Amino acid sequence: MTDAGGESLRERLAAGEVSSVEATERFLERIETLDDLGAFITVATDSALKQARAADDALARGSLLGPLHGLPVALKDNIDTGSLRTTIGSSFFSDRVPDIDAEVTARLRDAGAVILGKVTLHEFAYGATNENAHFGACRNPWDTTRIPGGSSGGSGAAVAAGLCAAALGTDTGGSVRIPAALNGVCALRPSDGRVSLAGVFPITWTFDTVGPIARSVADLAALIGVLAGYDDRDPRSVDAPTPDYVAALDAGLDGLRIGVPRNFYFDDVDDDIVTLVRAAADALAAGGADVVEIDVPGADEAVETTTGMIRAEAYAIHRERLETEPERFGEDVRRRLALGASISGSDYALHREHARAWTRSVKRTFEQVDLILTPSTGTTAPAAGSEMIETTQRLVRLTYGWSLAGLPALSVPCGLSDAGLPVGLQLAAPRLREATLLRAGAAYQRETDWHLLEPPVATTSKGEA
Numbered sequence: 506m507t508d509a510g511g512e513s514l515r516e517r518l519a520a521g522e523v524s525s526v527e528a529t530e531r532f533l534e535r536i537e538t539l540d541d542l543g544a545f546i547t548v549a550t551d552s553a554l555k556q557a558r559a560a561d562d563a564l565a566r567g568s569l570l571g572p573l574h575g576l577p578v579a580l581k582d583n584i585d586t587g588s589l590r591t592t593i594g595s596s597f598f599s600d601r602v603p604d605i606d607a608e609v610t611a612r613l614r615d616a617g618a619v620i621l622g623k624v625t626l627h628e629f630a631y632g633a634t635n636e637n638a639h640f641g642a643c644r645n646p647w648d649t650t651r652i653p654g655g656s657s658g659g660s661g662a663a664v665a666a667g668l669c670a671a672a673l674g675t676d677t678g679g680s681v682r683i684p685a686a687l688n689g690v691c692a693l694r695p696s697d698g699r700v701s702l703a704g705v706f707p708i709t710w711t712f713d714t715v716g717p718i719a720r721s722v723a724d725l726a727a728l729i730g731v732l733a734g735y736d737d738r739d740p741r742s743v744d745a746p747t748p749d750y751v752a753a754l755d756a757g758l759d760g761l762r763i764g765v766p767r768n769f770y771f772d773d774v775d776d777d778i779v780t781l782v783r784a785a786a787d788a789l790a791a792g793g794a795d796v797v798e799i800d801v802p803g804a805d806e807a808v809e810t811t812t813g814m815i816r817a818e819a820y821a822i823h824r825e826r827l828e829t830e831p832e833r834f835g836e837d838v839r840r841r842l843a844l845g846a847s848i849s850g851s852d853y854a855l856h857r858e859h860a861r862a863w864t865r866s867v868k869r870t871f872e873q874v875d876l877i878l879t880p881s882t883g884t885t886a887p888a889a890g891s892e893m894i895e896t897t898q899r900l901v902r903l904t905y906g907w908s909l910a911g912l913p914a915l916s917v918p919c920g921l922s923d924a925g926l927p928v929g930l931q932l933a934a935p936r937l938r939e940a941t942l943l944r945a946g947a948a949y950q951r952e953t954d955w956h957l958l959e960p961p962v963a964t965t966s967k968g969e970a
Contacts, residue, residue: 514670515727518575521564525557525575528670529619532577536621536668539962543643544663546582547590548622553577556619570617572727578613579669581657582623583630584715585704586610593706594626596639596833597826607704608736609673609715616731621669624659628838630675630708631819632656633683633897634887638835642889645688646962647926651886654684654900660718661688667963671719671728677708678815679904681716682916686881686929689918689958691946692718693725696936697911698743700729701736709818712811712908721956722917722946726750729939745937753940754947758792761945764799764874770903774883778928781920782880785930785949789878792948799874803866804906810859811905812898817853820845837893864910871935876945879903881916881929907933915942918955
C-alpha cells in the first residue's frame with residue numbers, strides 16, 4: 506500500500522478497500538525496519554492506532570471523517586502536537602510537550618488524518634544537511650551516505666522511503682523544496698500567509714511557511730486544501746478565498762505561459778540537472794504550455810538579501826539563548842546563528858529595501874508569464890559530513906528568491922542524475938496562485954512517472970517490513 510503513494514491510498518481508505526488500522530500498522534512496521542535512516546524523532550504508536558481505529562469505526566457507520574480520512578501522516582518536529590513531544594530538534598526543548606495543537610495539526614486531525622509521529626529536522630530548522638547534534642543524522646534513502654536536505658529532511662526522507670503517506674514541513678528559504686528535490690518527492694511552499702503559523706516555532710518572522718511533502722502533486726492539492734485558510738491567531742495570515750485545489754488539477758496546460766530564465770537560474774548548476782530540467786520544460790511545451798525564455802533581473806542580489814535577513818532574524822530569535830547557554834547548541838548551528846550578530850540595523854533596512862525592489866521586479870516578470878521554471882537545486886544530494894553553512898548556501902541558491910518575494914513554489918521530480926540521484930524541477934507563481942502551480946505539476950506527472958520511482962532503501966526493505 507505504500508508503493509502507490511498517498512493518492513491511491515487516500516482513495517482506497519475512503520472506499521474501505523484498506524482499513525486505516527492496516528495502513529497505519531504497515532507504516533509503523535516500516536518505520537521500525539528503516540530506523541537507521543533516522544527520519545523520526547518520536548513515533549506515536551499508541552495514539553496513531555487509536556486514531557486509525559476511530560477512522561475505521563466511522564467508516565463502518567457510513568461516515569468519512571474528511572478528505573484525509575484515515576491517512577497516516579507525519580509532522581516536522583517544530584510543529585506543535587498537543588500531548589506529543591515537540592523538540593524543534595534542540596536540547597532546549599527536548600522534553601517539551603505542548604498543551605494544544607498547532608493550527609495546521611488541528612486541521613489535519615479535523616480532516617481525518619492519523620498522526621504517526623514527529624520527523625527529524627536540522628536543529629531549530631536552521632540548516633540544510635539535517636545532521637542534528639542532539640537527535641542524530643537523517644540519511645537519504647536513495648544513498649545513505651548522503652544527506653536528505655533540510656531543514657525538513659526527515660519529512661522528505663520519510664515520504665520517499667514509504668514511512669508515511671505524506672508529511673508536513675516548514676519552508677523559510679527552501680526547506681520543503683530542497684528535501685523534495687533531493688529525495689525524489691513533491692513539495693509545495695505556499696504563499697506567505699496562506700497557511701497558519703500558529704503553534705509553529707519560528708526560524709524567522711518574515712519568511713516562514715508550512716508546506717506539504719508527498720509522492721504526487723495530487724496529494725499536495727488535497728493537503729493544501731485542508732491547511733489553507735485564514736487564522737486570526739497568526740498576524741501574517743491572509744484572509745483570501747481558498748480555491749478548490751483538487752479541481753484545478755484537471756485544467757491541463759493549454760494557455761499557460763511558462764518562463765525559463767536566461768540568467769542566473771541555470772548558472773553554476775550541474776550539467777545533468779540542466780539537461781533534465783530543460784527536458785521537463787520541453788515536455789510541458791509538448792503538453793500545450795507556451796514555454797518562452799525570459800530575463801529575471803536581480804536574482805543574484807535577491808540571494809544576498811535573503812541571506813542577510815534570515816541571519817539577522819534568526820539571531821534575534823535566539824540571541825538570549827546564545828548569550829546565556831551557547832554550549833547547548835550544536836556547533837554548526839551556533840556558528841551560523843552567530844553570523845547574524847554582525848548585521849546592523851542599517852544593514853537590515855537596506856535588505857528590506859532591496860526586498861521590495863526584488864518583489865516589484867518579479868511582479869513585472871509575471872506580467873509576461875504565468876509560471877517561472879527553474880531547477881530546484883543546483884546539485885543533487887551532497888555527501889554526509891559536508892560543512893553545513895557552505896552546503897546550505899549551495900542548496901538554497903535557487904530557492905531563496907521566491908521566499909524573498911513571498912511567492913508560492915512547487916518542486917516535483919524530473920529525473921535521475923548520472924549518479925542515479927533524484928533531480929527536482931521548481932515552478933514559481935504569483936502570490937496566492939498555488940492552484941496554477943498544482944495544475945501544471947499534475948499535468949506534468951500525467952505524462953511522466955518520475956514521482957513513482959522508489960529509492961533503493963524502500964524497495965529492498967519490502968520483504969522485511
